[in-house]
Amino acid sequence: MLWFACKKCGKVIGRPDSSAGALVFCDCGHGSRVPWESTATAPKVEPLAQAQTLDPIRFDPVREPTPAPSMERRPRNAPIDANSCFNHTTLDKTGVCMACALSFCARCLTTFQNQLLCTACKNYQTRILQRRPESSKLALVSFLLALAAGPIMITLVAMTRSRSSTNFLLLALLPPLFALAAGVMAMRWINRDSRRAGQHLAVSGISLGAVVGVMTTLMLLYGQKLWA
Amino acid sequence: MVECRHCRAVFETEPEIIGARCPDCKLPLFERSDRPKREIESGTCAYHPGAAGVQTCPRCSNRVCANCRTRWHDDNICPRCVEASIAAREPHPREVKGRQMQSIRGFVLALVGGFLFLLGMWILYASRNDPSTGASAWSVLLILLGGLPCIVALGQGAAVILKRGPMLRLATSAVAIASAQIGLTIGLMFINFWRN
Numbered sequence: 293m294l295w296f297a298c299k300k301c302g303k304v305i306g307r308p309d310s311s312a313g314a315l316v317f318c319d320c321g322h323g324s325r326v327p328w329e330s331t332a333t334a335p336k337v338e339p340l341a342q343a344q345t346l347d348p349i350r351f352d353p354v355r356e357p358t359p360a361p362s363m364e365r366r367p368r369n370a371p372i373d374a375n376s377c378f379n380h381t382t383l384d385k386t387g388v389c390m391a392c393a394l395s396f397c398a399r400c401l402t403t404f405q406n407q408l409l410c411t412a413c414k415n416y417q418t419r420i421l422q423r424r425p426e427s428s429k430l431a432l433v434s435f436l437l438a439l440a441a442g443p444i445m446i447t448l449v450a451m452t453r454s455r456s457s458t459n460f461l462l463l464a465l466l467p468p469l470f471a472l473a474a475g476v477m478a479m480r481w482i483n484r485d486s487r488r489a490g491q492h493l494a495v496s497g498i499s500l501g502a503v504v505g506v507m508t509t510l511m512l513l514y515g516q517k518l519w520a
Numbered sequence: 521m522v523e524c525r526h527c528r529a530v531f532e533t534e535p536e537i538i539g540a541r542c543p544d545c546k547l548p549l550f551e552r553s554d555r556p557k558r559e560i561e562s563g564t565c566a567y568h569p570g571a572a573g574v575q576t577c578p579r580c581s582n583r584v585c586a587n588c589r590t591r592w593h594d595d596n597i598c599p600r601c602v603e604a605s606i607a608a609r610e611p612h613p614r615e616v617k618g619r620q621m622q623s624i625r626g627f628v629l630a631l632v633g634g635f636l637f638l639l640g641m642w643i644l645y646a647s648r649n650d651p652s653t654g655a656s657a658w659s660v661l662l663i664l665l666g667g668l669p670c671i672v673a674l675g676q677g678a679a680v681i682l683k684r685g686p687m688l689r690l691a692t693s694a695v696a697i698a699s700a701q702i703g704l705t706i707g708l709m710f711i712n713f714w715r716n
Contacts (some may be wrong), residue, residue: 372546391539392587399571402588406600406607411587413546418590418602421549422612435675491682492622496675499702503667504704514713 295330299324304332378410388411428482431490434474434497441467441504449511464508471501526547567598577601611685619685626676626694629669630701636666637701667705670698 293306300322307316308327314326370381377383377397385395391413404414444466452461475498482488523530526543531538535549541562543648561572565585573583577598584598591693592602594613611619645692677694 294691327681349549378546392535392539392546394541394546399568400587400661402567402599405603410540412538412551414599415590417553418592421606422592424614492675492679495676496671499674500671503671503702503706507709508708 293327293330293334294328295334296324296327297332298324298427304335306334318339346387391417393515396403420479423487425487425489428478428488428490428494430481431478431494431497433480434501435493436497437467438471438497438500438504441501441508444502445508445511461512464511465505468501468505468508469496472505475501522549532624546672555612567600579604611683616686619680620687622676623680623687623690623694626673626680626698627675627690629676632667632696633668633670633673634697635699636662637704640666657683657684663705663708667702670701673698 294309294312295304295306297304298318298320301320302317303318305316305318305319306463307314311326312328313322314494316326319381320337335518338449355417370392372378373450374395375385376395378394379400380397386398387408388395389410390407391409394410396410396419400410401408402411402414404417409417437513442466445461448461448464475494478494479498482491482494495506521530521532522535522538524547525545527545527658529542529544531543536550538657540548540550551630553620559572563573563583565573565588566582567573568642571585571587574586575584576582577584578595579597579601582598588598589596590599590602592605593610597605623688630706640659642698643655643662644659647659673694677691677698679685680691685691
């Protein structure tokens with residue numbers, strides 16, 4: 293070991309002989325080259341205090357869970373015995389799954405939403421509950437009808453202009469009215485059933501239907517003056 | 521169409537009608553029993569005394585066995601916590617993320633519609649001394665075009681507000697901007713018709 297002192301803080305640093313000439317950094321941050329020979333005396337190493345001898349730790353005897361009786365799983369093609377568990381043929385049945393009506397032992401049955409269910413039926417029910425809600429088709433129809441109402445109104449306005457009669461323009465009120473009605477019905481159905489989605493489409497359909505309806509009404513009331 | 525992975529029977533009815541088990545062999549249709557066990561068994565299940573616990577429920581910290589462990593909202597919890605979650609009407613994380621995207625989408629669309637409206641109004645104002653047909657037509661087109669993204673923004677924002685989704689302020693801002701733009705457009709049309 294090569295021992296040398298830091299020129300900044302004076303701390304004695306030791307490095308192996310193979311690192312002679314290398315640049316090393318003291319804890320204070322000052323960099324020093326390891327000399328080829330020790331330039332400081334090695335610090336005294338105090339002997340370690342003798343460790344206390346302790347008595348070995350003794351644990352209370354572990355209570356292992358009572359070993360279950362033979363839990364052999366039922367072979368795939370084995371006949372179904374109504375008096376034994378469907379999964380474990382060596383165990384007697386404790387109850388019947390309320391969904392699949394098969395017999396199971398106590399370990400295979402769980403109470404879920406006030407029903408005694410087996411694992412597969414319980415997982416199946418939770419999967420059904422987490423399904424993505426279905427988008428309401430009526431909401432989509434409402435939005436598309438409202439979108440089409442605008443061009444229909446413009447076409448009818450052009451046709452009405454040539455006929456000099458605004459009664460023909462009453463037809464242009466039908467698509468927005470249908471879009472409004474479809475949107476309102478879709479909103480009611482969506483609010484009633486939590487597994488239905490599409491509120492944004494229904495609201496957009498209602499809004500667009502209302503706007504086109506208002507514009508058509510304005511054209512009806514003031515259209516003749518415009519192209520008179 | 522569903523095929524049973526155990527007996528290879530094929531059923532053309534919907535999975536919701538068939539149920540969790542194959543009508544022929546009675547084995548689970550949608551669960552794999554051939555996967556090797558990866559969990560470490562320690563402790564006993566809180567709901568099945570004597571059954572080894574394989575996981576701790578992250579919500580109630582009870583130890584549960586493999587039969588009790590239930591996949592719910594991208595997490596494995598105990599059946600009691602699933603029931604509590606259903607009773608509290610907790611939204612699915614996928615639904616929360618969808619509502620967030622709706623809020624952002626609605627706000628962006630409302631801004632786009634508002635920008636088109638303001639652009640149309642600016643062209644109309646700039647060309648007031650030079651009533652050329654071209655500028656007026658462009659301004660009317662821009663104002664009407666701006667209404668379409670605002671209608672969609674109204675729907676997106678209203679859906680988030682009705683479901684009390686996340687980013688409610690953003691959704692409310694989208695609804696406010698969109699409603700203002702639509703209201704101004706209708707008002708301008710009404711004033712134009714009335715004056716003429």
